[in-house]
Amino acid sequence: MFRPDDPTAPPGQVFDAPWQAQAMALADTLVQAGHVTPGAWAQALGDALRSDAITALPDSLDTYYRAVVMALETVFDERVGVSKATLTQRRHDWEAAFRDTPHGQPVVLK
Template sequence: MFNPERPLAPPEKAFDEPWQAQALALADTLVQAGHFTPTQWAAALGAALTTFERDGAPDTAQTYYNAVITALEQLTEAHTDISETERRQRRADWEAAYRRTPHGQPVTL
């Protein structure tokens, strides 16, 4: 991110974690593939952010990227042949795989 107080300094990192960049790249890929429109993406993300704010979530990058995931999940269920049940099961499978994978090793199902 550009720092106006230090215009010649290298940009600060844009993401705290790689998954944050991957989530936004996934959203862009789904838009480019025609699964949903940029307007639908913006509306879903805005709605998720509003819900998090209403529920008292702090205004942080973590909250923003949690809203990104929420919007992606909702749009995926609405605009692909993946059901909520299938999505929940796949997420549970990945979480179980993540927990059993030794640190530094790739996660596989």
């Protein structure tokens, strides 16, 4: 929810989880490298933020970053030439790799 922060509070962590930072890094890097225009990125993120899947969730930073991931998937599909089916398959491949890798071993795709 919207809540002005306490200006006297010590600065907190910028990101709550590494995946949030990686998603932002990926988006900004793709824009800076010219693979996605700033306008296309803003539109994709705006659409994701207004989507039913996102507006049904609490108005929180976690939800915001979930919208960032959705928007990335859209620009990958529409602007970068990586289809949603490819992304879904790769997500499942990573899940299998994590599930099948014993603790302590580096997780690599097969």
